[in-house]
Amino acid sequence: MERWQNKAAIVTGASSGIGAAVCIDLVKAGMTVAALARREERLNALKDSLPKALRGNLHPIRCDVTQEADVIRAFRWVDEHLGGVHVLINNAGVLREGNMTDANNTEYIRAVIDTNIMGVVYATREAFQTMKTKDVAGHIININSIAGHYVPIIPGFLMSIYPASKHAVTAMTETYR
Template sequence: MVAIKDQVVLITGASSGIGAACARAFAEARTKLVLAARRRDRLEQLADELNQEFASEIHLLQLDVRDRPQVEAALQSLPDSWGNIDILVNNAGLSRGLDKLYEGDVQDWEEMIDTNIKGLLYVTRSVVPGMVARGRGHVINIGSIAGHQTYPNGNVYCGTKAAVRAISEGLKQDLLGTPVRVSSVDPGLVETEFSQVRFHGDAERAEKVYQGLIPLTAEDVADVVLFCATRPAHVNLSEVLLLPTDQSGPTLVHRR
């Protein structure tokens, strides 16, 4: 395990779920954290917790990754001590709806495409040139099993995560010959706010997704993200497909 103490880590979608768990994991590793999300109050609460537990150095960005001018302005205006991002965790993402394509809500499509694909691209485009110029850096994209295999009614969400997988591969190829690494961590079922967001706040429907099985936790995914980031410089964990033991594919789960 390579020490990453005092490296600057930018995490998008840091206010909850996998993003918040990654913030905690990197805080424990004594990195400096740039935490970005739309919900400032949730970020402030998380920062307070991390400060109390780890005395972390934290810079908060209230940021909607879908807004390109906002992304560019926020990242270009980071103070000097925070601007040299060493590790980027592209975590911001969501799913909306579970409908047949020909019955889908176009607004749901727009939100998924703008967040999962375009938002990831905007942040990556703003951060990676600095990594190349400094000769160090690591981009870790949070993908999904949905990027490996499409499941019924997953159509557009699966399409966005397939795009994340392709973008990760393309970026890796473009960075060949530089020291900058690219990893994709692709989880299966993780019990976070994901399903509540997908079902527009329907908690009862969201709970049924995880009934009768033991899903991954956000902390499980964060452990893998941290593991990727702490490998020696010559080692790149290119792609990690992470599933709960009770799952063997997008639609293959064991329920008790």
């Protein structure tokens, strides 16, 4: 991790679970982290959970990855205040139960597609453009799901569009590569 000391990482979906754990580990490893999520109060609690000496290396930024303008604003902040991104962890994701043939299901289907697919598209594009402009040999990591490789059958649970969104992330990762 020496290469990444004092370099900037952006983590989406940072307010809980894998995203929060990744933020903590990156800060402890010496990186400066912009923690992006919708739930700002959870981001602030995450920062407060760090030892005092490390808190200055975690920057909570309210960002809804389904909103392109939010993503652009967050990356601009990182560029202006942290010198640009060196590592992007695309972690934000949602799962909504339902049937893809249900009436009036657009809201939960859009939530999954906009978060799981478009959030990755927006953040990856912004990271790539920043890395290219600044000549940074950085990394973009897409956190995915086993549902991106096969459709799991869970009795009594309708996964709706979720597996399709995760298959899209698998295909996008290969396309980006």
